[in-house]
Amino acid sequence: MTNINNQDTSQAVSDAICMWSLDRRTRKIEVDDNYLEIVGEQHQGHILLDDFIKLFSTQEAKRVALLVAGVIANKGMEQTHTVVHSKKGGSRLLELTLWLSPEFDYSIQGTLQLVSLIPSQSSIDRLLFNYFSMGNFSVIVADQYTNIIYSNHHANQSFGYDAHELLGSKTRIFNARKHDKEFYTQLWSSLDTHGFWHGKILTKHKNGDISPLDSEIHKVVDSETSQPFYIAISRNIKGSTHRLTGRNIGGIDLETYLPVKSKLIDNIAGLIRSKQEKRTVISVAFAPLTKGDKAISTELSQAFHSLINDYHSAYCGNQQYVVAFRCNSDLDTILSRIKQLITHLRSLNNRSLSVAISQGNIGISVFGRDANNATDLVEHSILAMVESHATDGSNISFYDDNIHLELSRKEGIPDYLNDSLDRKAIEPWYQAIVSTQTWRIVKFEALCRFQNASEFGYRLDELIAVAEQQGRITELDDTICLKALNDLSTIHKLLSDNSIGLTLNRSLYNDVASASLPKALTLVLDSKVAQQNITLEITESAYFEGNSQQQQQLEAIRKQGVSIAIDDFGTGYSSFSYLYQSRFDLLKIDQSFVRNLKKATKAYFIVETIVMLAKKLGIEVIAEGVETLEETQLLYELGVTYLQGFYFSKPLPISDIKKSKNYYKNIDKLSSLHVTQSAQKLGVFCNKRHPTISLDGTFKQVLDIFDHCSVSSIPVLAEGKCVGLIEREAFGYVLSPTTGGVGETKKDLENLNRHIQGIVKRSFSQIDAKGFVSNISSMMESSLALPWVVCDTKGMYLGMIDEKMVMDYLLLRVRQS
Structure with a gap:
């Protein structure tokens, strides 16, 4: 792959050009001797059109076919870049030029030139080729100098560029200039160390818009030249609010593109350090009244972006914004500057925005008066904002004495905590963890309880947070750990079961993390x-954010026979992306997914996916927060290994441990539960929420589905069985360009009332629900066309398996290999 060595990668690998000519009557393509060098396939002076098409992915073949149709219709010339896959292995990036023969209408002529090769030795080759067959991923390939050597059609459309504009450009053309140097340092470090990076990144389009992408970048080394090149596979998640809320990268919130609170605090700390006489720093917190209107939320983000000069803005989540600025410390100036800020935000020629700010709450904190450090300054303005309703008819509240009452309570927490730790006045309470195979208690989780904490109004989460801040969290963990280990023999005697185990929680909080795990193993x-x-249980974020030293410590603990469990799985991290790196034995599904669990809900499908992937990786699953028999049955049917929650037992002191068996009164109900299907069957794996349409449906119904769902095809059902598919691309050809637009005509409306029978594609791939997910690879190799319609033994429709689901599964397999 010699082009990887060349800094000018807009040039082709070879100067050789293959001349070709297609006879549409015989479907034969005449090629010259350069075809073998450029395409990598043998020939005898000609090839069949059908054989040539097989070199393309499905998506690329359709795109090239559209170019051919355009040449025939316009009698012009087209040029594009495309990818083919050689039977010898490896993908080839080609420049394709085609035009209509000036002599014969039945002949199309053109040229082929090789742009670059992708080595067959890499598993990325097949992965990349499969991604090219899908229309919803952007793929960018760059050489070792970050020159772009290929961009697929979806990338060109998404970012607003023509292919020739990107070819040869630096990848910094996408730089949104929102991330700091540390972000890119970590990205390149991951590529150099692991050959892989995955995360969210803000990217700039040609028109200047910015979007968040869920991106993977793979580093691939050419086996012949030892030169690297990079493959970026991305998906735009700008519309996926549930995936953006609360997420940030490099200190930038993905939902608003504003700095997060911690970034603002750093900026304020810088202002405080650069002391200026008779100057202070003001923090103003806003909670505009949006009433859930996403349009107003977007306008608010833009409004706070508009603040320039010495204003520092941040988004703190839950529709709360904070603005900080420096000004003279006299009260008149402070009031004047605050008024200027609020007036500016209210006067941005947007009435809904003005109303949202005017009717929302505003809190103000002044450095030197209400706080003596950056963190307190911001937090006090937020507290004042929350208490704005207590002021006399105004939505603006300064940090005042009423809030100090709450702070006084909190200020007593450190003394109470330290006294409790010094006196060891902390006890483990035990909550049962039950096996779904035997409905017996297999272990207890030891939970921390402080003596008399409720008398002082102190919550457990507050006490633990202060313990972390005070650097005494490991001591707290050790106290509970030691007492619980000593209690285990008593538990065995009281319950007459020596096989019962113990789960101990460990914190990996900041500086104390390096000592926490070795100390736990010693105990x-x-x-x-x-x-x-x-079993040692740590939180999901602590596990995935842990450094290499902690990972080594965890592995050493596992070698000693101690299990590692991940708590709160699925709540605060890119959990699925990191499952393949697993160095743990159990994962605990957070109770937010379990509470009020119902079949066919979002939470249900999340749990189903977690269980399926965990089983494939040999990881056992615990579900916490189980409170009802209905939740128990659903979790059992999904294949969850262990259950924990009030349905079985509340946390109990050692003196009441026998009460943990009170759930045995329900043992007959539990024993009667049955599993409807294995989580590894295709019938479970398939998407049961995929939209469908009846055979007597209308064009209007099809249009509504395609407008609101990102699917490429819709199953057509008759009496519960699938009789065909309606494909998005084919459906687009039967509609007038004015349909649904400003110029929609009466004929367009009449057309939407037509029934769909005449446009149903009757040939499709149908698979048995009893098949196993592990068969997907062989099904792909057998060229079974996607999507797959999943049916039961009676031929009744159950769901769909589309390209995205298959590619996610194959990607997981590649990561495992």
């Missing part, structure tokens, strides 16, 4: 308790 080994009966 376990010194206790003489059987290591296989012990």
Whole structure:
């Protein structure tokens, strides 16, 4: 692959050009001797059109076919870049030029030139080729100098560029200039160290718009030249609010593109350090009244972006914004500057925005008066904002004495915590974890309880947070751990079961993290308790954000026979993307997904996916927060290994541990539960929420589905069976360009009332629901066309498996390999 060595990658690998001519009557393509060098396929002076088409992915073949149709209709010339896959292995990026023969209408002529090769030695080759067959991923290929050597059709459309504009350009053409140097340093470090980076990144389009992308970048090294090149596979998630809320990268909130609170605090700290006489810093917190209107939320983000000069803005989540600025410390100036800020935001020629700010709450904190550091300054303005309703008819509240009452309560927490730790006045309470195979208690989770905390109004989460801040969290964990290990023999005696295990929580908070895990292992080994009966549980964020040293410590603990569990799985991280790196034995599904679990809901499908992937990786699953028999049955049917929650037992002190068996009164109900289908069957794996349409449906119904759902095809059902598909691309050809637009005609409306029978594609791939997910690879190799319609033994429709689902599965397999 010699082009990887060339800084000018807009030039082709070879100067050789293949001349070709297609006879549409015989469907034969005449080629010259350069065809072998450029395409990598043998020939005898000609090839069949059908054989040539097989070199393309489905998506690329359709796109090239449209170019051919355009040449025939316009009698012009077309030029594009495309990808083919050689039977010898490896993908080839080609420049394709085609035109209508000036002599014969039945002849199309053109040229082929090789742009670059992708080595067959890399598993990325097949992965990349498969991604080219899908229309919803942007693919960018760059050489070692970050020159772009290929962009697929979806990338060109998404970013607003023509292919020739990107070819040879630097990848910085997409730089939104929102991330700091540290973000890119970590990205390149991951590529250099692991050959892979995955995360969210803000990207600029040609028109200047900015969008968040869920991106993967793979580093691939040419086996012949040892030169690297980079493949970026991305999906725009700008419209996926549920995936953006609360997420940030490099200190930038993905929902608003404003700095997050921690970034603002750093900026304020800089202002405070650069002291100026008779000057102070003001923090103003806003909670505009949006009433859930997303349009107003977007306008608010733009309004706070418009603040320039010495204003520093941030988004703090939950529709809360904070603006900080420096001004003279006299009260008149402070009031004047605050008034200027609020007036500016209210006067942005947008009445709905003005109303949202005017009717919302505003809180103000002044450095030197209400706070002596950047963190307190911001937090006090937010507290004042929350308490704005207590002011006399105004929505603006300064940080005042009423809020100090709450702070006084909180200020007592450190003393209470330290006294409790010093006196060891902390006890483990135990909550049962039940096996879904035997409905017996297999272990207890040891939970921290402070003596008399409720008398002082202190919550457990507050106490733990202060313990982390005070650097005493490991000591707290050790106290509970030691007492629980000592209690285990008593638990065995009281419950007459020596096989019952123990789950111990460990914090990996900041600086104390490096000492926490080794200390836990020492306590376990010194206790003489059987290591296989012990599980150490850490939070998801702590696990995935942990450094290499912590990962090594976790692996050492596992080698001693102690299990590792991940708590709160699915709540705060890109969980699925990191499953393949798993160095843990159990994962605990957060109770937010379990509470009020119902079949065919979003939470249900999330749990279903977690269980399916975990089983494939040999990881056991615990669901916490189980409170009803209905939740128990659904989780059992989905294949969850262990259950924990009030349905079985509340946390209990050692003195009441026998009460943990009170759920045995329901043992007959539990024993009667049955699994409807294996989580590894295609009938479970398939998308049961995929939109469908009846055979007597109308064009209007089809249009509504395609307008609101990102699907490429719709199954057509008759009496519960699939009788065909309606494909998005084909449907577009039967509609007038004015349909649904400003120029929509009466004929367009009449056309939408037509029934769909005449446009149903009757040939499609149908698969048995009893097949296994593990068969997907062989099904792909057998060229079984996607999408796949999943049916039961009676031929009744169950769901769909589309290209995205298959590619996600194949990607997981590639990561495992």
